[in-house]
Amino acid sequence: AQSVAQPEDQVNVAEGNPLTVKCTYSVSGNPYLFWYVQYPNRGLQFLLKYITGDNLVKGSYGFEAEFNKSQTSFHLKKPSALVSDSALYFCAVRDANFGNEKLTFGTGTRLTIIP
Amino acid sequence: NAGVTQTPKFRVLKTGQSMTLLCAQDMNHEYMYWYRQDPGMGLRLIHYSVGEGTTAKGEVPDGYNVSRLKKQNFLLGLESAAPSQTSVYFCASSYGLAGVSEQYFGPGTRLTVT
Numbered sequence: 173a174q175s176v177a178q179p180e181d182q183v184n185v186a187e188g189n190p191l192t193v194k195c196t197y198s199v200s201g202n203p204y205l206f207w208y209v210q211y212p213n214r215g216l217q218f219l220l221k222y223i224t225g226d227n228l229v230k231g232s233y234g235f236e237a238e239f240n241k242s243q244t245s246f247h248l249k250k251p252s253a254l255v256s257d258s259a260l261y262f263c264a265v266r267d268a269n270f271g272n273e274k275l276t277f278g279t280g281t282r283l284t285i286i287p
Numbered sequence: 288n289a290g291v292t293q294t295p296k297f298r299v300l301k302t303g304q305s306m307t308l309l310c311a312q313d314m315n316h317e318y319m320y321w322y323r324q325d326p327g328m329g330l331r332l333i334h335y336s337v338g339e340g341t342t343a344k345g346e347v348p349d350g351y352n353v354s355r356l357k358k359q360n361f362l363l364g365l366e367s368a369a370p371s372q373t374s375v376y377f378c379a380s381s382y383g384l385a386g387v388s389e390q391y392f393g394p395g396t397r398l399t400v401t
Contacts, residue, residue: 204386215291215377215392216330223387262329266386274345275386277329 174199174267178278185253186286193248193261193281201269205246207237210260222246253285289313291393293378299399300368308363308396310378318381319361320390321353323374330377336361368400
């Protein structure tokens with residue numbers, strides 16, 4: 173079975189400060205990991221993914237995420253937060269060792285950047 | 288290039304009524320998905336399709352049916368709506384498998400069943 177946890181429902185960060193949105197996962201085999209962002213009244217938008225290769229993945233809008241196999245984590249980071257980064261962020265995982273096409277999404281973390 | 292579009296944007300149904308949600312994509316994607324989003328539960332997969340004429344069940348398929356008669360369209364049907372189906376429904380498409388390729392999402396349909 174595959175699962176993903178986002179331990180924080182809400183994260184508040186001052187504008188200009190670094191931000192981190194946490195994600196941990198559980199799979200039997202190797203993970204494929206994704207981050208999506210949802211702005212109000214919109215569908216989800218892809219930010220970045222880890223399939224294989226470098227543990228540090230760079231994505232859209234200056235975001236990056238670090239894959240840590242020993243800690244089974246894939247935290248989303250940005251060095252300097254913008255007010256426009258305020259949104260709902262979802263982590264998702266798929267177990268690469270199983271043939272299903274299903275992604276499992278986390279429950280989401282609401283990020284608020286305070287001016 | 289409109290991406291993924293969904294019709295309608297909002298709908299209110301009475302218990303027992305039926306309706307069809309339409310999803311269309313203009314990116315020539317093989318894979319299409321229907322999700323529902325409920326507060327505190329993230330997105331849950333209802334049904335998906337790996338190509339024209341194919342459909343498969345996701346995590347929460349009960350009470351829903353789907354059809355993919357054309358590659359660009361994926362329809363989600365509710366035959367007899369229940370209050371538990373009150374949710375926001377998102378359609379998505381991808382070039383490859385969801386677990387490898389990024390998905391492109393539509394703007395959503397907010398459904399209320401009274």
